[in-house]
Amino acid sequence: xxxxxxxxxxxxxxxxxxxxxxxxxxxxxxxxxxxxxxxxxxxxxxxxxxxxxxxxxxxxxxxxxxxxxxxxxxxxxxxxxxxxxxxxxxxxxxxxxxxxxxxxxxxxxxxxxxxxxxxxxxxxxxxxxxxxxxxxxxxxxxxxxxxxxxxxxxxxxxxxxxxxxxxxxxxxxxxxxxxxxxxxxxxxxxxxxxxxxxxxxxxxxxxxxxxxxxxxxxxxxxxxxxxxxxxxxxxxxxxxxxxxxxxxxxxxxxxxxxxxxxxxxxxxxxxxxxxxxxxxxxxxxxxxxxxxxxxxxxxxxxxxxxxxxxxxxxxxxxxxxxxxxxxxxxxxxxxxxxxxxxxxxxxxxxxxxxxxxxxxxxxxxxxxxxxxxxxxxxxxxxxxxxxxxxxxxxxxxxxxxxxxxxxxxxxxx
Numbered sequence: 001x002x003x004x005x006x007x008x009x010x011x012x013x014x015x016x017x018x019x020x021x022x023x024x025x026x027x028x029x030x031x032x033x034x035x036x037x038x039x040x041x042x043x044x045x046x047x048x049x050x051x052x053x054x055x056x057x058x059x060x061x062x063x064x065x066x067x068x069x070x071x072x073x074x075x076x077x078x079x080x081x082x083x084x085x086x087x088x089x090x091x092x093x094x095x096x097x098x099x100x101x102x103x104x105x106x107x108x109x110x111x112x113x114x115x116x117x118x119x120x121x122x123x124x125x126x127x128x129x130x131x132x133x134x135x136x137x138x139x140x141x142x143x144x145x146x147x148x149x150x151x152x153x154x155x156x157x158x159x160x161x162x163x164x165x166x167x168x169x170x171x172x173x174x175x176x177x178x179x180x181x182x183x184x185x186x187x188x189x190x191x192x193x194x195x196x197x198x199x200x201x202x203x204x205x206x207x208x209x210x211x212x213x214x215x216x217x218x219x220x221x222x223x224x225x226x227x228x229x230x231x232x233x234x235x236x237x238x239x240x241x242x243x244x245x246x247x248x249x250x251x252x253x254x255x256x257x258x259x260x261x262x263x264x265x266x267x268x269x270x271x272x273x274x275x276x277x278x279x280x281x282x283x284x285x286x287x288x289x290x291x292x293x294x295x296x297x298x299x300x301x302x303x304x305x306x307x308x309x310x311x312x313x314x315x316x317x318x319x320x321x322x323x324x325x326x327x328x329x330x331x332x333x334x335x336x337x338x339x340x341x342x343x344x345x346x347x348x349x350x351x352x353x354x355x356x357x358x359x360x361x362x363x364x365x366x367x368x369x370x371x372x373x374x375x376x377x378x379x380x381x382x383x384x385x386x387x388x389x390x391x392x393x394x395x396x397x398x399x400x401x402x403x404x405x406x407x408x409x410x411x412x413x
Contacts, residue, residue, distance in 0.1 A: 002200050003119060004107040005239065006088035006192050010142065010409040011183075013083050017171045020044050020081065020406040021181075024145060027402060030060065036176070042081050044406030046072040048144060061132055066139035073140050084411065085185070090192050091408055092164050092184040093243045097177070097401045103161055104245035105195055106183070106408050109149065109205065111221045111238050114214055119149070120204050120386035123211045123394070126342065133216030134223075141413035143217060146403050147210030149244040150379065151202055158246070160194045171407060177353075179401035183408070199244065206386050208250060208379075209399045214240055224412070241410040243403055247379045253352030254289075254376045255398040256359055257327070258368040260346045263337040267300055270335060277313070277330045278306040286356045289375040292323060296373030298359055318384040323374050324396045336370075342394045351398040352376065 012020040019040065025048035028036065034052040037045040046053060050069035051060045058064060076082045091106030113119045137143055151157070169182040186192055199205075207214055217240035224237040262270055274280060278295075283303040287296040293308040313330070314320035320329070328341065338344045348368070350358055359371035377397050385392050 001113055001116070001118065002110055002196075003113050003202065003205055004105075004109050004199055004242065004244065005196065006090050007108045007236070007239070007410060008085045008088055009091060009106070010077070010082050010084045010411055011407060012171070013080055014170065016042060016081050017173050017407065020076075021173050021175065022048060022405045023176060024402050024405055025049055030056075042076065044144070047076070047140070048405050061128075061135070063135075066135045069136065070139045070141075073142060073144075082409070085187075087187060088192075090164075090186040090195055091243075092161055092169075092186060093403070093408075094165075094169075094182040095179055095401050095403070096182075097179040100251060102245050102249035102251070103165075104149075104243045104249075105157075105161065105199065106146070106243045107199075108236075108239035108410055109147065109214075109242040109244075111218050111240060112233075113205075114207075114240070115218055117389065118204055119207065119214070120389075121207050121211055121214070122382055122386045122390075122392045123207075123396070124342070124391055125212050125215045129212045130215050130219070133212050134219050137216055137220045137412070138223065141411065143213070143241040143410040143412060145210070145213050145241070145405055146408060147214050147240055147242040148208040148399060148403060149242045150206040150208045150247040150250055150383070151199060151244050152383070153246040153248050154198060157195060157198045160191060160198065164188075164191050164195075173404070173407075175401065175404055177401060181404055181407065204387070205244060206247070206383055208245075208382065208397070209402075210242075220412070235412075236410065237412040239410070241408065243408075247383060250379050251400055252376045252379055252382075253398045253400045254374045255324070255352065255395045256350045256374055257332070257341075257372045257395075258348050258350060258359060258362045258366075259332070259336055259338065259370050259372075260368050261336070262369055263335065265335070270299075271304070273335050274306065274331060278308055281305040281307075286360070288356055288373055292375055293326065294375060295323070295327060296356070298356075298363055298371040298373070299369065301360075301364065318381065318388050319390050319392065322377060322381060322385075322392065322396060324377065324393045327372055327374065328393060331372075349395040351400070353398070353400050 019042040022044040033049040037043040295306040
């Protein structure tokens with residue numbers, strides 16, 4: 001079974017890329033998107049978050065929002081701000097931030113391989129977020145947010161990518177976070193076949209970021225195929241937009257926790273209970289974990305270092321041995337009374353890019369009582385969980401930097 005294939009991308013006309021690019025739809029709220037798109041009629045936010053063009057009171061899930069998104073996308077195509085390649089291509093996508101770079105292959109990935117768990121997932125999805133992406137893709141008749149895939153490194157793919165990068169990139173843009181994004185169009189059939197052959201010979205690919213987008217693509221495939229009397233499996237809706245990176249180049253940041261309430265305990269009694277499973281040390285300044293099984297805790301304007309007592313934790317199970325699981329199983333559930341981190345309103349999550357000061361700020365000013373700083377989940381742990389056909393706890397990984405919206409889209413009509 002083919003895991004990926006080349007495709008005819010919908011992308012900015014040369015010279016329009018800086019007018020089009022936008023952060024991913026799910027890293028901004030509507031107010032932030034409205035401000036960022038102000039006086040930018042070609043910003044892709046008009047497609048990915050079209051509620052910004054409607055009355056402020058209209059919810060993002062209102063049918064009018066999806067209709068507006070389709071109208072805005074069609075206008076960008078009609079006005080030739082976005083153009084579609086005439087032939088199937090692959091797209092080399094390089095991201096650089098703070099002198100660290102990662103280079104992957106822009107492609108479309110097989111929904112069937114996803115459904116058969118050959119393209120492996122490691123997270124559950126939330127029904128309301130999945131429903132939103134289904135409506136978005138259905139109305140746009142396009143996939144506009146790439147799924148971030150990982151593959152196990154091979155020298156042959158790296159060599160093929162480097163050969164394709166000898167030419168000048170077609171796009172060289174900077175995102176709002178300072179990250180530099182470059183794209184090369186690969187239309188040489190020999191180079192395309194080389195990369196496809198190498199990746200399609202792999203046992204698996206791994207979804208790093210984009211579980212809702214891939215799950216929604218699978219639902220859209222089922223919907224479209226039922227309506228198509230001549231369905232043969234080769235239609236564009238049988239694939240989803242993706243960029244696949246070598247696993248060793250991917251950067252995962254910490255995904256930290258903030259919690260309201262101490263479940264009826266005093267601070268002293270909570271710390272006393274924590275000491276049953278951790279060595280606890282008070283710090284005079286912020287504490288950021290630098291190794292696995294170590295946590296920072298901020299409470300009552302003080303930082304503590306928590307080192308898990310190895311005899312009390314499971315180090316063999318690929319899920320139970322994750323730091324997010326250890327923290328949940330020893331503190332968050334038994335001591336703080338939060339059983340389901342996906343649904344409990346007392347817990348919130350802060351991406352590591354915001355730093356420890358953001359944890360202090362949320363506890364000091366936003367009615368949260370305690371924060372936990374975690375060591376980032378290694379990419380190898382993600383692969384171990386996926387290969388065991390298991391699922392990580394929610395908010396286990398935060399990938400940075402993010403792929404931009406607007407540079408590559410996939411039409412499925």
